[in-house]
Amino acid sequence: MKKSSQPIPSYAGALRHAPADKRIEILRLVGKSGSISQAAREAGVSYKAAWQAVDTLSNLAGVALLVRAVGGVGGGGARLTSAGEQLLDAARQMDGARLDVLQRFTGGAAQALSGTGLRTSMRNHLPCQVTRVQFAQDGDPMARVVLCLPEGGEITSLITLESAELLGLQSGLPVLVLCKATAVKVSAGPLPAREHVNHLAGRVARLSRGTLRDEVVMTLPGDLQLVGFADRPNRLRVGSKVTACVEENAVVLALM
Numbered sequence: 001m002k003k004s005s006q007p008i009p010s011y012a013g014a015l016r017h018a019p020a021d022k023r024i025e026i027l028r029l030v031g032k033s034g035s036i037s038q039a040a041r042e043a044g045v046s047y048k049a050a051w052q053a054v055d056t057l058s059n060l061a062g063v064a065l066l067v068r069a070v071g072g073v074g075g076g077g078a079r080l081t082s083a084g085e086q087l088l089d090a091a092r093q094m095d096g097a098r099l100d101v102l103q104r105f106t107g108g109a110a111q112a113l114s115g116t117g118l119r120t121s122m123r124n125h126l127p128c129q130v131t132r133v134q135f136a137q138d139g140d141p142m143a144r145v146v147l148c149l150p151e152g153g154e155i156t157s158l159i160t161l162e163s164a165e166l167l168g169l170q171s172g173l174p175v176l177v178l179c180k181a182t183a184v185k186v187s188a189g190p191l192p193a194r195e196h197v198n199h200l201a202g203r204v205a206r207l208s209r210g211t212l213r214d215e216v217v218m219t220l221p222g223d224l225q226l227v228g229f230a231d232r233p234n235r236l237r238v239g240s241k242v243t244a245c246v247e248e249n250a251v252v253l254a255l256m
Contacts, residue, residue: 021255022166023053024091030054030066031080031088049162061087122252123227124184126177126220128155133169135161145169145253147177151222155198157251167255176254183250184228186216188236191243198251200226200244204236218242 022043029039030050040050058065065084068077080088128147131154135143143164145157155177167175191199200220208215213229216236220226228244230236 021091022168023057024088026050026053026166027057027065027080027084028088030078031084034077034079036078044168045165046162049165052162053166057087120178121180122178123181124177124179126155126224126226127256128175128177130169130171130173130175132171133164143169144248147175147253149220149222149224151220151224153200153221155200155246155251156248157253158196158248159253163253167253169253174256176256178252178254179246179250181215181227182229183246184226185245186218186228186230186236186242187245188230188234189241189243191245194245196248198244198246198248200246202226202242202244204238204240204242207236207238216242218244 022045026039026043026045029042030036033039033042036050036054037047040047043050045053054066061083063083064081065087066078066080126149128149131146131148133143133145141161142158143161145159145164147155147157149155157177169175190201193199202218202220204216205219205225206217210232213231214234214236216228216230218226218228226244228246230242236242
């Protein structure tokens, strides 16, 4: 019997990261209107961001989720493939199940559960809130997102305009700030301010000595833990005052 060459959809991959993803909303609107441009207008994002959303979901699913069609609203149209329809059905069921579980818990338990579906190599996960989103006036396709930490202090992230649109970033929105431990450079004491670099002050909680650098777990205000590395030689000890430096283009945002 000849084996099928058709790829097997990975709906778990496409739905793993955010049950209420803006990308799923855009895919649903494409199915409703038969048009990427119409879906973008209804979702409040640009045409380019809408295509990025569909492309990302298709990459994660491993199969095409829509095909271009002749006609449609505003000219060229699009329709969902059977895989796209199945993905939307799976998303609806996941949303219902997730809401049912979260309604049984409140406070910190619910907040912790909201981030358990996010599996990543990034060791630093900090709950924050969007303070403001700054858009460039000179056509630069980037947005600077200013975020506040739970117990004071700010951290900024530089992301593309399309990412800002798809995340629906606005003042007051709770998000997770993510960054790789290798992107965090830890130094003793305060440091002079540098443009496009975040400075976070704290104290050393744990040290793991290495040959070229030491791994440092530092405590930020509010008992948040941040992992980074300090070059050797250094005089760091548990309890030492330290500053973590993270470039804003290394700061990733995720919806909680």
